Amino acid sequence: MRVRTRPERVATLSVPPKPSRSWLNWVLGGVLAGFLVGLVLRGDGDFNPLVDGWLGLSAMWAPVVVCWWAVYRTRFRAVEVPLVAAAVTCFAAGNSYFVLAARGGQVLPVPSLADIGFLGFYPLMLAALAVPAIRQLRHLGWPVLLDGAVGSLGAGAVLAVLLRPVLTAAVSGELSLATVVATAYPMFDLLLVAGFVGIGAAQGRNVGRRWSVLVLGLVAFAATDVFYALLQLNGQYVVGTPVDAGWAVGLALVAFWLDGTSRSATGRVLSVWSIPTQTVPTIATAAALGVLILGSQVAVSTLAVTLAAATLTLAAAPLVFRHRIRLADMHLQARTDELTGLPNRRALYSEIPKRLAVDPRRRSALFLLDLDKFKEVNDSLGHDIGDLLLIQVSQRLGGKLASSDFLARLGGDEFAILLYGSSAERAVTVAETLRSALSEPFVLDGVTVQVGASIGISLYPDQGDALGALLRKADMAMYRAKALRSGHHVYRDTDNTDGDERMRTLAELREGLENDQFVVHYQPKIDLDTNDVRGVEALVRWNHPLRGLVYPDDFIPLVEQAGLMKTLTGIVLEKALDQTKVWHAQGRPLTVAVNISASSLIDLELPDRILGLLTDRGLSPSVLMLEITEDFLMADRDRARAILVRLRAMGTRIAVDDFGSGYSSLSYLRDLPIDELKLDKSFIMSMSGNARATALVASTIDLAHSLGLRMVAEGVESGGDYAYLASRGCDVAQGLYVSGPVAAEELDRWLASRSSLLLPAGHD
Ligand code: C2E
Ligand code: CA
Ligand code: CA
Numbered sequence: 001m002r003v004r005t006r007p008e009r010v011a012t013l014s015v016p017p018k019p020s021r022s023w024l025n026w027v028l029g030g031v032l033a034g035f036l037v038g039l040v041l042r043g044d045g046d047f048n049p050l051v052d053g054w055l056g057l058s059a060m061w062a063p064v065v066v067c068w069w070a071v072y073r074t075r076f077r078a079v080e081v082p083l084v085a086a087a088v089t090c091f092a093a094g095n096s097y098f099v100l101a102a103r104g105g106q107v108l109p110v111p112s113l114a115d116i117g118f119l120g121f122y123p124l125m126l127a128a129l130a131v132p133a134i135r136q137l138r139h140l141g142w143p144v145l146l147d148g149a150v151g152s153l154g155a156g157a158v159l160a161v162l163l164r165p166v167l168t169a170a171v172s173g174e175l176s177l178a179t180v181v182a183t184a185y186p187m188f189d190l191l192l193v194a195g196f197v198g199i200g201a202a203q204g205r206n207v208g209r210r211w212s213v214l215v216l217g218l219v220a221f222a223a224t225d226v227f228y229a230l231l232q233l234n235g236q237y238v239v240g241t242p243v244d245a246g247w248a249v250g251l252a253l254v255a256f257w258l259d260g261t262s263r264s265a266t267g268r269v270l271s272v273w274s275i276p277t278q279t280v281p282t283i284a285t286a287a288a289l290g291v292l293i294l295g296s297q298v299a300v301s302t303l304a305v306t307l308a309a310a311t312l313t314l315a316a317a318p319l320v321f322r323h324r325i326r327l328a329d330m331h332l333q334a335r336t337d338e339l340t341g342l343p344n345r346r347a348l349y350s351e352i353p354k355r356l357a358v359d360p361r362r363r364s365a366l367f368l369l370d371l372d373k374f375k376e377v378n379d380s381l382g383h384d385i386g387d388l389l390l391i392q393v394s395q396r397l398g399g400k401l402a403s404s405d406f407l408a409r410l411g412g413d414e415f416a417i418l419l420y421g422s423s424a425e426r427a428v429t430v431a432e433t434l435r436s437a438l439s440e441p442f443v444l445d446g447v448t449v450q451v452g453a454s455i456g457i458s459l460y461p462d463q464g465d466a467l468g469a470l471l472r473k474a475d476m477a478m479y480r481a482k483a484l485r486s487g488h489h490v491y492r493d494t495d496n497t498d499g500d501e502r503m504r505t506l507a508e509l510r511e512g513l514e515n516d517q518f519v520v521h522y523q524p525k526i527d528l529d530t531n532d533v534r535g536v537e538a539l540v541r542w543n544h545p546l547r548g549l550v551y552p553d554d555f556i557p558l559v560e561q562a563g564l565m566k567t568l569t570g571i572v573l574e575k576a577l578d579q580t581k582v583w584h585a586q587g588r589p590l591t592v593a594v595n596i597s598a599s600s601l602i603d604l605e606l607p608d609r610i611l612g613l614l615t616d617r618g619l620s621p622s623v624l625m626l627e628i629t630e631d632f633l634m635a636d637r638d639r640a641r642a643i644l645v646r647l648r649a650m651g652t653r654i655a656v657d658d659f660g661s662g663y664s665s666l667s668y669l670r671d672l673p674i675d676e677l678k679l680d681k682s683f684i685m686s687m688s689g690n691a692r693a694t695a696l697v698a699s700t701i702d703l704a705h706s707l708g709l710r711m712v713a714e715g716v717e718s719g720g721d722y723a724y725l726a727s728r729g730c731d732v733a734q735g736l737y738v739s740g741p742v743a744a745e746e747l748d749r750w751l752a753s754r755s756s757l758l759l760p761a762g763h764d
Pocket of ligand 3: 657658678680681714
């Protein structure tokens with residue numbers, strides 16, 4: 001069981017404005033509509049400069065602009081986007097050549113230079129299709145691939161029926177280069193449509209959202225090409241009929257699709273969307289049957305019949321080999337993670353030893369990757385959003401790995417990766433790549449979420465040749481990475497917190513609590529209005545007999561895990577209140593703030609214990625402030641609220657610590673008794689030169705004030721920040737610019753010297 005005392009401060013949550021359709025799409029629609037209307041109104045006749053020239057060319061080039069805009073937006077993150085853009089450009093260029101030649105009244109021969117442009121469209125589109133297909137299908141089992149094939153063949157059979165007139169005309173006429181080229185277009189269209197339908201079938205729930213728009217676009221293309229081929233074969237094609245608009249419509253739909261999908265969070269053309277897995281194969285099977293029935297009534301091409309028969313054969317294969325396929329499928333399902341489609345823990349245990357055994361001397365690296373803050377996303381935004389996040393995470397990870405690498409989801413937010421044949425250096429580089437891929441915001445159902453990840457790395461064979469040992473070491477390295485907030489960490493022997501080592505630390509911790517090894521340091525909180533120090537925050541340190549002063553981030557998690565938090569909080573409270581009593585006796589009426597962990601807010605006796613500590617020392621409850629983090633909301637909310645209400649009624653004050661770093665909704669500000677907000681230091685520390693961070697800080701100050709709360713800025717490290725916060729009406733500042741946390745005696749000296757000092761620089 002993992003206990004995290006505080007959320008790491010990497011996460012932000014924001015709801016973006018509703019995505020507006022880009023104005024480019026409106027221009028695209030307008031141009032297309034203009035062209036269509038023009039074609040209908042112009043009637044027959046020679047080349048019309050306005051309709052065939054200006055409008056026709058604009059209708060070709062507007063999709064090009066939309067596509068390249070999508071390339072710019074996705075910054076080449078996914079290769080398929082520039083490939084589609086290049087395909088559309090190629091077609092538009094060919095068309096422009098054609099139109100400009102027609103303007104001069106010239107009738108281009110078939111084939112001409114224009115056909116190079118038209119034909120260039122296909123290899124580029126097919127390449128764009130192949131890239132995600134290879135990337136995604138690698139992870140899929142063969143029952144799924146079978147679905148894809150059934151979908152492709154079914155689509156092919158239907159198109160072949162539509163193609164029949166072209167094929168007959170081509171065969172009956174004399175075979176020339178012109179007829180071959182004209183026939184080639186619809187054939188390529190068939191290939192493209194079949195390919196994309198196949199991908200849709202195999203992808204199931206992972207298919208691109210506007211995938212049907214794309215297929216529609218390609219079908220528009222195919223239909224237009226069939227018409228064109230028929231007209232061309234009969235020598236009847238002329239520029240300026242509504243047929244010309246078919247290509248423009250097709251290109252526009254392709255551009256529209258690219259624009260839409262490139263806005264998806266992954267920047268991947270194929271992103272998350274759900275269609276029931278069996279939909280496409282079922283339709284394809286029905287369509288193939290339809291083709292065969294049609295073939296028994298009227299003449300259809302041999303190609304169509306062959307494709308339809310192949311569709312049905314493949315679709316029937318699961319029935320014939322039902323038993324074997326069921327077994328294979330069950331085997332696959334038992335080893336597949338249902339949510340992400342990745343191999344699961346079981347697959348990992350059977351697969352990795354096999355891979356490592358191939359060449360036992362070959363060095364490899366095992367990663368354990370754990371998302372930071374996943375629990376918070378799940379708890380505050382719901383499991384559906386959590387699921388979407390995991391799917392997108394698995395896609396991003398998959399996209400950054402080589403085909404020889406092995407990626408599995410172990411459960412929850414934990415993933416394992418085997419980098420086969422990898423040195424330690426490559427492992428570190430890949431870890432950095434993966435982390436930066438995950439650091440880009442995720443858009444989940446309109447909510448933008450940012451998460452980080454921590455990666456623990458163990459090395460084969462240096463650190464073990466058994467999978468169990470490697471996993472354990474990667475796990476310890478991952479904890480190290482989390483504790484150090486370093487993102488990734490390669491296992492070292494000193495990280496072994498397992499077994500003996502852990503027991504020793506735990507025993508040491510108990511001993512430390514018993515033998516008074518914990519000390520409290522105090523950090524001043526300065527009133528920005530008067531420049532007075534009215535209060536301090538108590539921060540605990542472990543004065544370890546061997547290790548020296550140990551800071552809370554290195555032992556608080558262990559304290560929580562060992563269930564010793566109540567004891568530690570008691571010690572800190574006693575020491576802090578003892579010290580406060582001393583200060584008060586010296587005529588220094590300081591208040592003291594003590595950090596209370598979320599786990600303490602389930603202890604219903606806490607208020608009475610605190611009241612006892614205060615009365616023992618003759619202190620008023622108002623000298624004590626309790627700092628709680630937002631994650632208390634994740635626990636038992638009603639109980640936490642009851643405890644806070646009691647404390648507040650006594651006169652103790654409450655601050656929300658690390659404000660803004662959690663995923664909680666702000667509604668608790670309305671319901672809970674709170675006096676102070678302490679804006680998380682990451683916000684203050686990112687202010688310099690960052691206009692958005694600065695605006696955020698300013699508006700949080702206003703928010704606090706409008707709720708009647710005091711605003712405290714933490715992590716104030718520079719005079720500039722200090723002056724800015726003062727000018728914006730922030731109430732209190734805390735940070736290294738003023739003073740770090742120091743022992744009580746040192747604070748006394750600092751306070752004494754300060755009374756004779758000038759005001760801090762930069763403040764007026
Ligand atoms: P926190 O409550 O947010 O405490 C502020 C932390 O920021 C302290 O780290 C402090 O030394 C550091 N800090 C102060 N000014 C600056 C600055 O200008 N720049 C930067 N970068 N950092 C600054 P520390 O003492 O290591 O404490 C870490 C965390 O440990 C605390 O975060 C708090 O959550 C927890 N903690 C500390 N003492 C206790 C305790 O007695 N009980 C409990 N439950 N948690 C504690
Ligand atoms: Ca604090
Ligand atoms: Ca804080």
